[in-house]
Amino acid sequence: MNKQIVCNTGPLIALARMDAFAIVAQLPFQFVCPAEVEAEIVADVSHGHPVVLPNWITVMSLSAPLSPLTITALDEGEAAVIQLALEQNIEYVCIDELKGRRAALAVGLKVVGSLGLLGKAKTSGLIAEARPFIEQARSEGIYYDTVLVETFLKGLGE
Secondary structure (H helix, E strand, O other): OOEEEEEOHHHHHHHHHOOOHHHHOOOOEEEEEEHHHHHHHHHHHHOOOOOOOOOOEEEEOOOOOOOHHHHHHOOHHHHHHHHHHHHOOOOEEEOOOHHHHHHHHHOOOEEEOHHHHHHHHHHOOOOOOOHHHHHHHHHOOOOOOHHHHHHHHHHOOO
């Protein structure tokens, strides 16, 4: 069975802007997101952002309300991603924001981001190079730290 990954809004926006949905859909993962992430994406679309929830994501509801303490430290989407992963015993989360990544790691989750999914696509032979996708995302307003990108690309042999 494919591993499950709970996705946050940020990586979905980045993957959409780099036009990588079709590639990521081919990875050997089952992607899920909490209803809170779906709501953030719907709100972004209503504000004119061209992002839709891809059909390869399954939306799941949390079994308990978000902790008020959690949402004071993280945005609602990140808090819901971490809580859903813990509730459903899903070990992987896809979060790009540093604060969310740190919180997920602190509770024992494994973290991947939009770049990690691109790297998996390259090592799986789905794409020849990751750099064009990163450049596309950057041209669409997605921020990635320059040192992080260069280290990531060097690790992929680019």
